[in-house]
Amino acid sequence: MAYTEEELKKELETKEYEYGFYTDIESDTLPVGLNEEIIIAISKKKEEPDWMTAWRLEAFKHWKEMEEPDWANVHYKKPDFQAISYYSAPNKKPKYNSLDEVDPELLETFKKLGISVDEQKKLAGVAVDIVMDSVSVATTFKKTLAEKGIIFCSISEAIKEHPELVKKYIGTVVPQRDNFYAALNSAVFSDGSFCYIPKGVRCPMELSTYFRINQAGTGQFERTLVIADEGSYVSYLEGCTAPSRDENQLHAAVVELIALDDAEIKYSTVQNWFPGDKEGKGGVFNFVTKRGLCEKNAKISWTQVETGSAVTWKYPSCVLKGDNSIGEFYSIAVTNNFQQADTGTKMVHLGKNTRSTIISKGISAGKSQNSYRGLVQVNSRAENARNFSQCDSLLMGNECGAHTFPYIEAKNKSAQIEHEATTSKIGEDQIFYCNQRGIDTEKAIALIVNGFSKEVLNKLPMEFAVEAQKLLEISLEGSVG
Amino acid sequence: MDLKDKLISSFMAFESNVDIEHPVHDVRTEAMKNFEMKGFPSKKEEAWKYTSLKNLQKVDFSIFPKEENALEYKQVKKYFLHEVDTYKIVFIDGIYSSYLSETTHDGVDICLMSSALTKPMYKPVVDVYFNKVASKDESLTTLNTAFSREGAYIYIPKNKMPKKPVEIIHFATGNEASLMLQPRNLIIAEENSELQVIERHQSLTSNEVLTNSVTEIFAADSAIVDYYKIQNDSENASLIDNTYIDQKGKSNVSVHTFSFGGKLIRNNLNFYQNGEHIESTMKGVTILGNKQHVDHHTLVHHIEPNCESHQDYKGIYGENATGVFNGKIIVDKIAQKTNAFQQNNNILVSDKATINTKPQLEIFADDVKCSHGCTIGQLDEDALFYLQSRGIPQKEARALLMYAFANNVLESVRIPEVKARINKLIAKKLGVSLGFDL
Numbered sequence: 001m002a003y004t005e006e007e008l009k010k011e012l013e014t015k016e017y018e019y020g021f022y023t024d025i026e027s028d029t030l031p032v033g034l035n036e037e038i039i040i041a042i043s044k045k046k047e048e049p050d051w052m053t054a055w056r057l058e059a060f061k062h063w064k065e066m067e068e069p070d071w072a073n074v075h076y077k078k079p080d081f082q083a084i085s086y087y088s089a090p091n092k093k094p095k096y097n098s099l100d101e102v103d104p105e106l107l108e109t110f111k112k113l114g115i116s117v118d119e120q121k122k123l124a125g126v127a128v129d130i131v132m133d134s135v136s137v138a139t140t141f142k143k144t145l146a147e148k149g150i151i152f153c154s155i156s157e158a159i160k161e162h163p164e165l166v167k168k169y170i171g172t173v174v175p176q177r178d179n180f181y182a183a184l185n186s187a188v189f190s191d192g193s194f195c196y197i198p199k200g201v202r203c204p205m206e207l208s209t210y211f212r213i214n215q216a217g218t219g220q221f222e223r224t225l226v227i228a229d230e231g232s233y234v235s236y237l238e239g240c241t242a243p244s245r246d247e248n249q250l251h252a253a254v255v256e257l258i259a260l261d262d263a264e265i266k267y268s269t270v271q272n273w274f275p276g277d278k279e280g281k282g283g284v285f286n287f288v289t290k291r292g293l294c295e296k297n298a299k300i301s302w303t304q305v306e307t308g309s310a311v312t313w314k315y316p317s318c319v320l321k322g323d324n325s326i327g328e329f330y331s332i333a334v335t336n337n338f339q340q341a342d343t344g345t346k347m348v349h350l351g352k353n354t355r356s357t358i359i360s361k362g363i364s365a366g367k368s369q370n371s372y373r374g375l376v377q378v379n380s381r382a383e384n385a386r387n388f389s390q391c392d393s394l395l396m397g398n399e400c401g402a403h404t405f406p407y408i409e410a411k412n413k414s415a416q417i418e419h420e421a422t423t424s425k426i427g428e429d430q431i432f433y434c435n436q437r438g439i440d441t442e443k444a445i446a447l448i449v450n451g452f453s454k455e456v457l458n459k460l461p462m463e464f465a466v467e468a469q470k471l472l473e474i475s476l477e478g479s480v481g
Numbered sequence: 482m483d484l485k486d487k488l489i490s491s492f493m494a495f496e497s498n499v500d501i502e503h504p505v506h507d508v509r510t511e512a513m514k515n516f517e518m519k520g521f522p523s524k525k526e527e528a529w530k531y532t533s534l535k536n537l538q539k540v541d542f543s544i545f546p547k548e549e550n551a552l553e554y555k556q557v558k559k560y561f562l563h564e565v566d567t568y569k570i571v572f573i574d575g576i577y578s579s580y581l582s583e584t585t586h587d588g589v590d591i592c593l594m595s596s597a598l599t600k601p602m603y604k605p606v607v608d609v610y611f612n613k614v615a616s617k618d619e620s621l622t623t624l625n626t627a628f629s630r631e632g633a634y635i636y637i638p639k640n641k642m643p644k645k646p647v648e649i650i651h652f653a654t655g656n657e658a659s660l661m662l663q664p665r666n667l668i669i670a671e672e673n674s675e676l677q678v679i680e681r682h683q684s685l686t687s688n689e690v691l692t693n694s695v696t697e698i699f700a701a702d703s704a705i706v707d708y709y710k711i712q713n714d715s716e717n718a719s720l721i722d723n724t725y726i727d728q729k730g731k732s733n734v735s736v737h738t739f740s741f742g743g744k745l746i747r748n749n750l751n752f753y754q755n756g757e758h759i760e761s762t763m764k765g766v767t768i769l770g771n772k773q774h775v776d777h778h779t780l781v782h783h784i785e786p787n788c789e790s791h792q793d794y795k796g797i798y799g800e801n802a803t804g805v806f807n808g809k810i811i812v813d814k815i816a817q818k819t820n821a822f823q824q825n826n827n828i829l830v831s832d833k834a835t836i837n838t839k840p841q842l843e844i845f846a847d848d849v850k851c852s853h854g855c856t857i858g859q860l861d862e863d864a865l866f867y868l869q870s871r872g873i874p875q876k877e878a879r880a881l882l883m884y885a886f887a888n889n890v891l892e893s894v895r896i897p898e899v900k901a902r903i904n905k906l907i908a909k910k911l912g913v914s915l916g917f918d919l
Contacts, residue, residue, distance in 0.1 A: 071527070378857075380832065395847035398814055404842040410857045413829035417857035419840065425847040 033082045036060065039187055042086060046156045049163060059176035059186030066180045072342040073371040073403055076285060076311045079250045086188045144204060151196040152207055155223050158194035165196055169227055173256040173293045173319070181252040182289040185221050189254070192223035197232035206461050208237035222253040228263035235266040235461060250285045257292030257300055261322065264299040265292065268460055270468055273308035275339045283310025290314065296322030303459045305468045306333040306341060307475040315373065317346035320354035327356040330456040334475045335368030335400070344374035349385040358389040361453050364400035365476055371403040378415040385415045393423040394452055396476070446473040484538040485520050488624065491544040495628060505598050508612050512626035519620035531805040531837045532747055532776040537719055540689050542661035546574040550654040554581060557652060560683050565898040568647045570633045574654055575662045577631065589643045594632035594665055606636060610669055614697050614727040614753060622723045625695040629665035637674040646677035646896060653718065655686025666696040670704035677707045677896060684718040696724045700732035702756065708736045709899055713906055714743040716771065723749045730756030737894060738765040739903055740775045741910050751780045757787045764890045765794040768910045769802035776805035783816040792823040795887045798834035806838040808853065814845040823853035828860065828886060880911040
């Protein structure tokens with residue numbers, strides 16, 4: 001029973017119906033639509049304390065008054081928020097019974113990325129044996145972390161187990177009324193991750209949602225809260241290089257990072273959600289609010305590799321509140337076919353001697369549109385603030401677009417701000433040079449693209465960087481015309 | 482009554498003074514409809530995010546000056562570029578002053594918009610060009626179109642070049658407590674012609690003035706147009722300048738904007754490149770103090786392949802001044818081999834000064850070279866120290882460095898007298914005598 005291209009296409013075409021006419025009501029799925037009762041029901045299902053329910057309801061109240069933003073340089077059919085089921089149990093029935101049923105194209109990609117068979121099964125949604133290596137790995141990790149006093153768990157667990165921390169920090173960086181999608185997320189978030197690093201602790205390993213396999217499938221409204229207490233360090237990985245054919249069309253996640261005095265958080269994301277097919281049908285809408293707050297001498301570094309999603313709307317930001325704090329943003333955004341990405345960052349300098357660096361690389365191919373939108377703001381009290389921004393765009397083919405919208409606002413005379421942007425294409429002479437040395441055009445392009453993105457790829461944790469590099473190649477496959 | 486209502490009701494009074502049978506009047510009524518619908522832009526609009534017109538709308542401007550006012554040449558000589566002979570089109574409180582002006586019909590037409598809009602001999606030209614490149618959508622431009630009656634009209638036929646540069650000067654005498662002016666200029670340079678224009682708005686008192694000006698420039702194949710805007714107005718004069726430029730193949734248009742004074746200045750500079758091998762240059766020096774506000778909005782639309790555009794804006798902001806730069810480059814899908822450069826450098830000299838800048842690129846073609854750079858910084862302390870150690874007082878040393886900072890923009894000024902004048906203005910603005918003729 002091979003899963004053919006035709007069938008996949010058909011499935012994609014009929015996909016939208018799944019939400020509107022989802023009849024198979026399991027006990028753990030709430031009816032479609034959004035109102036106060038649904039929110040109370042979500043909160044109840046998760047056995048949350050009253051303050052959390054009240055918090056969600058407050059967010060819902062704000063959301064109702066808000067309008068969906070349309071300033072971004074992306075065009076899509078607005079989702080119908082009343083046609084979505086806001087809660088479904090994470091343990092769904094496996095989609096397939098064995099790997100043979102999975103789309104061979106997907107398997108080919110897995111192979112290229114070098115993903116183990118067990119993981120392949122997991123990612124493609126194939127039923128897996130109950131005893132799996134990674135589960136025990138995860139448990140071992142948990143033990144090591146617990147010894148250091150690091151809390152790393154799902155946010156619903158944290159709400160129950162560590163209410164004082166959650167209550168103190170949730171919504172402090174991204175308030176409920178921050179924007180339309182953040183408000184929606186605050187009202188209905190299904191699950192997410194919570195991480196707390198105690199004072200002076202250096203987290204011994206890269207924390208990743210990837211390891212929390214038994215808690216995967218956190219749904220479309222993910223909420224992440226990372227708190228690094230004074231003098232601590234953590235490197236956090238989100239997402240996964242493997243293409244995940246998520247069935248949710250709308251993703252509105254919120255990530256809040258809090259770096260207290262002298263702390264450092266490094267947050268890396270690789271996003272490779274279903275971008276829609278070659279005709280631009282289907283695909284995930286990814287509307288994410290990510291923001292970090294830096295106290296004195298703290299540092300937050302965002303690194304992202306964005307290759308998936310039909311529409312991306314994402315601005316990981318840093319609020320440099322404390323003196324001498326540092327914000328960094330390294331990004332590669334690749335768009336192919338009909339993908340649209342409007343992404344960038346905000347660096348808000350409030351404290352003295354604050355520094356920020358922005359390196360953004362956009363690669364557009366096919367008929368895609370890729371925009372960088374950024375804000376560098378230096379407030380009047382931010383003495384000696386320093387910013388360096390660089391946004392480079394690479395265009396492949398003459399049907400795509402690259403756009404830059406940098407906003408720079410300086411209110412202090414001692415601010416030093418530099419912004420540079422270039423747009424170019426891969427030179428014919430560069431490709432000719434490679435061809436001449438026996439490298440075929442496709443490989444040559446991959447080589448040049450990797451060189452172009454190197455500054456950002458270097459910032460990723462090791463294994464991730466290797467995978468991300470391969471991912472870039474795969475995303476741009478077939479874009480050479 | 483707020484300004485919008487006042488303008489709407491004034492339009493009826495305006496209609497009784499113009500020929501409403503003339504086809505131009507249909508353009509006016511159409512434009513008025515658009516303004517009625519849109520009103521003044523608010524800060525909610527992306528293009529007006531950093532510039533508020535709220536306070537200006539509270540002022541009770543007179544739309545039509547009540548009486549004519551004469552000026553003696555002696556009184557205003559210093560505002561003219563008197564070192565060199567020029568054609569002059571002078572307006573006093575919006576009314577043409579034939580006494581101060583020097584127009585010509587000798588081979589080229591350097592005269593008045595009012596005659597172009599009414600006399601039958603100009604009709605063929607007006608039909609082809611009037612309101613053809615100006616926006617029919619942007620509220621302030623349409624407001625100007627609705628009230629368009631007077632301004633400069635320049636027509637340079639094929640292969641011609643006027644003997645001397647043209648100066649367009651608008652004086653506000655302060656006869657009215659507050660005055661709103663809406664000059665409308667139409668400039669046409671036919672194939673292979675050449676033209677130099679210097680434009681200036683000057684208020685002679687501290688009374689409130691608001692100028693909402695629209696200039697349309699058409700440069701045909703291989704035409705060269707050099708346009709200099711000198712904005713050094715009094716503390717209560719505000720200027721909204723909308724310039725629309727339509728360029729054809731191989732033409733070369735450059736606009737230099739020198740903003741040294743005024744309460745609020747908004748420059749909307751729009752280039753449309755409708756041909757190949759076009760060159761467009763936009764340069765500006767802004768030196769501001771007090772509570773002055775300058776907003777430079779530029780747009781270059783690369784529609785055809787093989788064109789170039791250069792932008793270079795330098796700003797020095799002191800005291801409570803605010804500067805805005807928003808440069809937009811659009812490269813269409815077919816505009817391959819475009820070279821577009823944009824540079825915006827700023828120095829903040831005071832703690833209360835603000836600069837907001839947004840250099841923006843929208844690119845749909847792949848074989849292009851586009852870059853933009855933007856910096857905000859201070860004077861180099863080491864350079865300052867070096868100069869001081871050689872006996873140059875701090876104030877002069879600072880001025881020298883600032884002058885050097887602005888100098889690239891001046892290099893491309895092609896009229897030496899304009900360059901000398903700008904140098905003097907910069908020295909004056911920086912409060913020093915630089916001791917050499919810059």
